[in-house]
Amino acid sequence: MGAATWQASTRALAKGGRLILCGATTGAEVKIDLRFLFIRQQSLLGSTMGRRGDLMHVLEHVAAGRLHGVVDHIFPFTEVARAHQYLEAGQQFGKVILKFAE
DSSP states (O other): OOTTTHHHHHHHOOTTOEEEEOOOTTOSOOOOOHHHHHHTTOEEEEOOOOOHHHHHHHHHHHHTTSOOOOEEEEEEGGGHHHHHHHHHHTOOOSEEEEEOOO
């Protein structure tokens, strides 16, 4: 997140949406018209994502097989348009993956 993606990220928020910011990799200064936050009832939340020790603790659970990502659907890369339609419908639970042919 940062200046390079700020405008697109804020425009993509739905009414009542929340933008969670984790870092400022493309710049720390952005411009925002606060009236849009009020009118569209949106919110911003900054997060440091935890400490390095927290990450290492989570990775231990991943390595032990106790924690894994939830994959909702895998689409072949040739069906990227269908994958986008699926996401836009908002019915997924978990990650949607595009897979390149092997």
